Structures are given as C-alpha cells and as structure tokens.
Amino acid sequence: MEAVDYLAEERRKAEFDVEEMKIVWAGSRHAYEISDRVSRLVASDPVFRKDNRTMLSRKDLFKDTLRKAAHAWKRIIELRLSEEEAKTLRFYVDQPAYTDLHWGMFIPAIKGQGTEEQQQKWLPMAYKMQIIGCYAQTELGHGSNVQGLETTAKFDPQTDEFVIHSPTLTSSKWWPGGLGKVSTHAVVYARLIIDGQDHGVHGFIVQLRSLDDHSPLPGITVGDVGMKFGSGAYNSMDNGVLRFDHVRIPRNQMLMRVSQVTREGKYMQSDVPRQLVYGTMVYVRQTIVSDASRALSRAVCIATRYSAVRRQFGSQNGGPETQVINYKTQQSRLFPLLASAYAFKFVGEWLKWLYADVTQRLEANDFSTLPEAHACTAGLKSVTTSATADAIEECRKLCGGHGYLSSSGLPELFAVYIPACTYEGDNIVLLLQVARFLMKTVSQLGSGKNPVGTTAYMGRVEHLTQCNCEVQRAEDWLKPSVILEAFEARAARMSVACAKSLSKFSNPEEGFAELSADLVEAAVAHCQLIIVSKFIEKLQQDIPGKGVKRQLETLCNIYALYLLHKHLGDFISTGSISPKQGALANEQLRLLYSQVRPSVIALVDAFNYTDHYLGSILGCYDGNVYQKLYDEAWKDPLNETVVPDGYHEYIRPILKQHIRNARL
Numbered sequence: 100m101e102a103v104d105y106l107a108e109e110r111r112k113a114e115f116d117v118e119e120m121k122i123v124w125a126g127s128r129h130a131y132e133i134s135d136r137v138s139r140l141v142a143s144d145p146v147f148r149k150d151n152r153t154m155l156s157r158k159d160l161f162k163d164t165l166r167k168a169a170h171a172w173k174r175i176i177e178l179r180l181s182e183e184e185a186k187t188l189r190f191y192v193d194q195p196a197y198t199d200l201h202w203g204m205f206i207p208a209i210k211g212q213g214t215e216e217q218q219q220k221w222l223p224m225a226y227k228m229q230i231i232g233c234y235a236q237t238e239l240g241h242g243s244n245v246q247g248l249e250t251t252a253k254f255d256p257q258t259d260e261f262v263i264h265s266p267t268l269t270s271s272k273w274w275p276g277g278l279g280k281v282s283t284h285a286v287v288y289a290r291l292i293i294d295g296q297d298h299g300v301h302g303f304i305v306q307l308r309s310l311d312d313h314s315p316l317p318g319i320t321v322g323d324v325g326m327k328f329g330s331g332a333y334n335s336m337d338n339g340v341l342r343f344d345h346v347r348i349p350r351n352q353m354l355m356r357v358s359q360v361t362r363e364g365k366y367m368q369s370d371v372p373r374q375l376v377y378g379t380m381v382y383v384r385q386t387i388v389s390d391a392s393r394a395l396s397r398a399v400c401i402a403t404r405y406s407a408v409r410r411q412f413g414s415q416n417g418g419p420e421t422q423v424i425n426y427k428t429q430q431s432r433l434f435p436l437l438a439s440a441y442a443f444k445f446v447g448e449w450l451k452w453l454y455a456d457v458t459q460r461l462e463a464n465d466f467s468t469l470p471e472a473h474a475c476t477a478g479l480k481s482v483t484t485s486a487t488a489d490a491i492e493e494c495r496k497l498c499g500g501h502g503y504l505s506s507s508g509l510p511e512l513f514a515v516y517i518p519a520c521t522y523e524g525d526n527i528v529l530l531l532q533v534a535r536f537l538m539k540t541v542s543q544l545g546s547g548k549n550p551v552g553t554t555a556y557m558g559r560v561e562h563l564t565q566c567n568c569e570v571q572r573a574e575d576w577l578k579p580s581v582i583l584e585a586f587e588a589r590a591a592r593m594s595v596a597c598a599k600s601l602s603k604f605s606n607p608e609e610g611f612a613e614l615s616a617d618l619v620e621a622a623v624a625h626c627q628l629i630i631v632s633k634f635i636e637k638l639q640q641d642i643p644g645k646g647v648k649r650q651l652e653t654l655c656n657i658y659a660l661y662l663l664h665k666h667l668g669d670f671i672s673t674g675s676i677s678p679k680q681g682a683l684a685n686e687q688l689r690l691l692y693s694q695v696r697p698s699v700i701a702l703v704d705a706f707n708y709t710d711h712y713l714g715s716i717l718g719c720y721d722g723n724v725y726q727k728l729y730d731e732a733w734k735d736p737l738n739e740t741v742v743p744d745g746y747h748e749y750i751r752p753i754l755k756q757h758i759r760n761a762r763l
C-alpha cells in the first residue's frame with residue numbers, strides 16, 4: 100500500500116459518524132457551518148498564504164502581518180461578516196496580530212470598565228477600526244504584581260485633566276501586544292493620585308499616536324520590545340515599550356464604571372467591587388481555555404495522522420512494517436492528548452457559559468459568583484495552557500526526526516503557544532489564586548455557608564475524607580460516579596491537608612508562602628476535577644449520531660484514567676484509592692487505548708481543520724507525507740543554487756589548504 104492510502108484505510112475503520120462529531124466539536128451546527136465555510140475561504144485566498152513565513156525577516160514578517168490584517172478587514176467588510184464570522188476568519192488567518200489585542204482586550208476593557216457614556220463614545224470608533232487599541236498594563240518591573248505598577252495618573256483640578264507619567268525606568272510599559280508599532284490608543288493601567296493620595300491602579304484611555312501621520316504624540320516614547328522565541332512565530336506581533344512624560348488626558352478618559360473622579364477631584368467608589376478593574380483578564384483567560392483546545396487538537400491531529408502513516412520495524416515475510424501508531428508506547432503518549440483536546444473543548448464551552456452567567460449577574464449588581472469565576476478562569480487557564488504547551492512538544496517527539504522540521508508545523512506552533520503559560524497571568528501565580536480561594540472555602544466549612552458551584556463537593560468533605568474507593572475490577576473504573584468520587588476525594592483531601600498545615604502557622608501569609616508548592620498541587624487537583632466533571636456532564640446531554648457518544652465516553656475515560664495514572668502519587672498518598680486500584684486503572688487504560696484505536700484518525704478529522712490551517716506536511720489530510728517532504732526540501736532557499744553562496748570565500752580555501760600545506 101502507498102503511504103498516501105494509509106489514511107483512507109484508517110478512515111474506513113471509524114466506528115462512529117464523523118460528520119456528527121464535527122458538529123459536537125464545533126459546539127453547534129451553526130458554529131460548524133461558519134467554521135467550515137470561513138476556514139475554506141481563508142485557505143483559498145493567496146494573501147493568507149503562510150507556508151513561507153518562517154523564512155521571512157522580522158520586518159518582512161511584520162509587514163506580511165499588516166497586509167493580512169488589512170486584507171482580513173477588507174474581506175470582513177466586503178462580505179458583511181457577522182461578529183462571529185469575523186472572529187472565525189481572524190482565527191483561521193492564524194498569525195498573531197495587533198487585531199487580537201484590539202478585539203480581544205482593548206474593546207472588552209472599555210466594555211467592562213467604561214460607563215455607558217464612555218462606551219458610546221469609544222466603542223463605535225473601535226468597532227469601525229477608526230482607532231486601534233491595546234491593553235497596556237504590564238511594566239518592565241512588574242507584571243504579576245499588578246498592585247506594584249508604578250505609572251502614575253495625577254489629577255490636575257486646574258485643567259480637569261490627568262497627567263500620565265512614567266516616573267522610573269521600571270515603570271515603562273513593557274509587553275503589550277499591538278503597542279510597538281500599530282496602536283493609536285491604549286487602555287493604560289496607572290496609579291490614580293489625587294491631591295497626593297494614592298487610590299491604586301485604574302484604567303485610562305490614552306491616545307498614543309497621531310491619527311493623521313501615526314507619529315507618537317508629544318510626551319510619548321514608544322517602540323517594539325524586540326525579537327521573541329522562535330523563528331516566525333510570535334514575532335508577527337509588535338509587543339511594545341511605552342513611556343509617558345507628563346502626558347495630559349481629559350478627566351473623562353479614566354474608565355469610570357468601578358470608581359469615579361468628580362470635577363472637584365473627589366474619588367468615589369460605586370457598589371461594584373474593585374476587582375472589576377481586573378475584569379478584562381477574567382474575560383481573556385476564559386477565551387484562552389478554548390484556544391488551548393484548538394492548539395492542542397492541531398498538534399494532536401498532526402501527530403495522529405503522521406503516526407498512522409509512519410512505519411518502523413516489525414516487517415514479517417517482506418510484508419509492511421508496523422504503523423508506529425500501533426505501538427502501545429505511542430498510544431499511551433498520544434491518545435491521552437487526543438482525549439485532553441476534547442476535554443479542554445468541553446470545559447472551555449462550560450467556562451464560556453460561566454462567564455456569560457457572571458456577566459449577566461454583574462449587570463444586575465449580583466457580585467456573588469465573581470470569586471468563583473476568577474478562580475475558575477485563572478485555574479483552568481493555567482492547567483490547560485501548561486498541559487497544551489507540554490503536549491505540543493510531546494507531539495513533536497511523537498513525530499520523530501521529521502517533527503523537528505519546520506514544515507511539520509510543530510516547532511512554530513510550540514513557539515507561538517508557549518507564552519500562553521505566562522501571558523494573562525503566570526500559571527503558578529494563577530494557581531496560587533485558586534489555592535487562596537480553596538483555603539477560604541475550606542475555612543468557611545461548618546460556618547453554615549454551603550459551598551456552591553465548582554466547590555460544592557467540599558460540602559461533602561466529611562464523606563470525601565473518609566470514603567473508600569469501590570473499585571475491585573478494572574471495568575469498575577468505567578463508572579462515572581467512581582471516577583468522580585476518586586477525583587473529588589483527592590482534591591478535597593489535598594485542600595484539607597493544606598488547610599491543616601496552614602493552621603499551624605501563627606502568621607497565615609507566612610504559612611501560605613511556606614506551603615505554596617503544596618497549595619499549587621491542591622489547586623491543580625481541583626482544576627482537574629472540574630475538567631473531568633464537565634466532560635462527564637457533557638456526556639449526560641443528548642448527543643446524536645451513530646457511535647458519537649460512545650467514542651466520547653471512551654475519550655472521557657481515557658482522560659480521567661490518564662490523569663489518575665499520571666498523578667497516582669496524589670491519589671494513593673491521600674488514600675483516595677489503593678495501589679491495587681491504581682494498577683487496575685492502568686489496566687483499564689490499556690484496554691481503552693485498544694478500543695479507541697480504530698477511530699483515532701476519524702476523531703482528528705472531526706476537528707475539520709484545513710491543510711492551510713494545520714500548516715503541516717506531516718498532518719496533511721491525504722497522508723502523502725514523503726512526497727511532500729521531498730518536494731518541500733527543494734524549495735528551501737539553500738537549494739536555490741547547487742553550490743552555496745560563500746563557497747569561494749569559506750569552503751574552497753579550507754579544501755585547498757592541503758595544496759598550500761604540501762607546497763610549504
């Protein structure tokens with residue numbers, strides 16, 4: 100059989116309706132239709148070509164990004180695309196650009212923190228892209244510690260203005276995407292100072308560049324922070340540096356939903372909690388969880404298709420060698436990642452719902468679910484991005500040597516993806532926020548206040564700290580209630596253990612710092628429980644299509660048992676399961692790998708990614724890997740000439756040195 104036929108053969112083995120699974124993956128038939136149509140539109144447009152971008156210089160890459168962003172905007176207008184279609188189009192263009200921050204942070208910041216009046220003034224201009232904005236929070240000296248920001252906004256009652264200033268080198272804004280070369284405006288986070296009194300960090304809309312000739316306005320120094328990790332990759336983004344020298348803005352450009360400054364310079368706080376100043380981060384963290392499932396599914400699609408094409412060893416009587424996907428080691432590394440992609444998809448959908456719910460409540464002045472929304476978005480952002488970054492690298496290794504080629508698409512995907520572990524909150528810093536929330540929840544147990552939402556399980560803490568796992572045979576691990584209880588017991592016991600250790604410290608902050616590594620592990624356990632439980636909840640829905648639900652059940656079990664195996668130490672040391680039960684889980688996991696094996700190619704086809712979006716020879720739909728790799732090699736600029744540039748200067752003299760030596 101030719102390599103090109105391997106995937107066709109695999110597709111015949113699928114044990115479910117792939118078309119129906121595509122709809123489950125997309126979230127709805129409507130979302131599927133948009134995604135399918137728009138991804139093809141992007142793939143067929145030569146301006147969106149991206150196969151050459153790792154070869155471009157920084158300047159050329161940046162210009163190419165500007166060109167793509169402008170063309171995308173033109174197509175959005177011409178085709179009168181809806182907001183959802185436009186977002187999908189930008190997503191499939193697949194090149195980080197200033198537009199991500201304009202639509203993803205600048206606009207949400209104004210929507211979330213601006214008053215009605217401010218929204219009416221600024222949003223129409225932003226929606227039409229008459230102004231382009233970014234989110235300027237992080238500084239050279241402080242990123243995680245938002246309260247430590249140094250930029251100041253001093254109120255001048257004489258002129259009814261704020262004076263924005265960068266008092267130190269470390270107060271220079273540093274990192275904001277879109278700031279370096281493009282943004283005309285920014286939401287700038289600065290300390291509000293009135294009459295010498297510091298009221299903490301607030302957001303201000305500041306114009307940075309002239310709308311006529313794009314030059315920086317007086318008092319503003321702005322530029323790009325320089326090259327980042329990897330070729331191509333995130334270097335399409337102009338992450339910027341910005342300094343203010345006493346820049347004046349009108350008073351009404353402070354975002355005033357949370358607190359206000361009157362004409363007289365009086366500081367007023369509305370009923371809205373101060374933490375809403377951090378609201379944009381909650382919004383973006385939620386979107387990052389869905390992005391994790393996309394990045395992970397993309398890497399998994401590449402590694403799965405290639406693993407079915409690639410053959411090594413095991414040829415009998417001159418027959419074909421073994422497909423590497425049939426090695427149990429390959430399966431035990433790859434299939435959990437496939438299952439994780441689906442798990443992150445469903446938890447991302449749930450988080451989107453949670454965010455919509457909290458937003459609705461906030462509008463009605465109900466702030467009760469904000470702490471949980473903060474903990475969930477922070478924790479799930481952390482756990483899913485860390486797992487995805489590791490998984491992309493694992494997928495590269497799963498593709499052997501060819502995975503290291505740029506044309507595999509994996510090196511660039513890795514380089515683009517890994518900052519997700521840092522931006523929108525360093526993953527450890529975010530897990531510590533979850534841990535604080537958990538410790539607070541544990542400390543309130545028994546106070547008559549029942550934990551709700553994702554911590555409802557803590558309400559059964561007495562049972563969960565004493566229960567014995569009922570598994571006696573490997574197949575017992577297929578019961579959702581058994582899996583759920585094991586994860587709940589592990590999470591509850593880890594939190595309770597941390598709370599007990601904390602109570603031994605007379606200074607709780609000192610205790611928190613001392614125990615922070617354990618607290619992070621407890622936070623991870625809690626977040627993994629959320630992901631597993633949301634997958635299980637998804638399966639309680641009516642899911643049409645032949646065999647679709649069954650495949651999802653298998654993936655859910657793989658995800659849960661893979662986590663259990665990976666964190667066996669936690670489960671056993673907390674007594675949530677016994678070592679024997681751990682071994683049975685692993686036995687069941689092996690069986691599940693065999694069960695899902697015939698369907699894995701169809702399961703990655705269900706992502707419905709075009710070859711353009713995948714950007715990988717190893718992952719191409721037809722599986723014609725070898726011919727494409729061979730052809731691609733000849734396109735490399737080094738192969739434009741048979742004898743390389745530099746031969747005469749640097750190779751020939753070395754080769755000829757023996758003649759000189761012989762003459763000496």
Ligand SMILES: CCCCCCCC/C=C\CCC/C=C/C(=O)SCCNC(=O)CCNC(=O)[C@H](O)C(C)(C)COP(=O)(O)OP(=O)(O)OC[C@H]1O[C@@H](n2cnc3c(N)ncnc32)[C@H](O)[C@@H]1OP(=O)(O)O
Pocket residue numbers: 186189190198199200202203204234236237242243244245246276374375377378380381383386469470473521522523524525528532535
């Ligand atoms: C096609 C379109 C695509 C669109 C998609 C766009 C996506 C774009 C993707 C990629 C581009 C990358 C863009 C990157 C942007 C950035 O990185 S912006 C900068 C992000 N910075 C951070 O995340 C900083 C991290 N630090 C913090 O969040 C906070 O400072 C903190 C560490 C959480 C808090 O520290 P601190 O201990 O000082 O706490 P306080 O400030 O005192 O707060 C105490 C209480 O507030 C609660 N809290 C904290 N944060 C929040 C929040 N966000 N929401 C609600 N509540 C919050 C905290 O729990 C405390 O509560 P308590 O008093 O009850 O205990």
Ligand SMILES: Cc1cc2nc3c(=O)[nH]c(=O)nc-3n(C[C@H](O)[C@H](O)[C@H](O)COP(=O)(O)OP(=O)(O)OC[C@H]3O[C@@H](n4cnc5c(N)ncnc54)[C@H](O)[C@@H]3O)c2cc1C
Pocket residue numbers: 200234235236237240241242243244273274275276333338518521522523524525526527528531
């Ligand atoms: C590609 C990219 C794009 C970005 N885009 C933007 C943007 O558009 N706008 C914007 O404002 N910012 C942006 N940022 C900045 C980003 O949000 C910050 O870099 C991020 O929040 C981390 O902060 P930091 O750099 O200060 O890390 P640090 O906090 O200095 O982290 C350094 C180390 O210290 C550890 N650490 C820090 N605090 C603690 C603690 N309390 N306990 C234990 N360990 C701790 C961390 O875990 C980490 O290991 C971007 C960053 C990147 C990389």
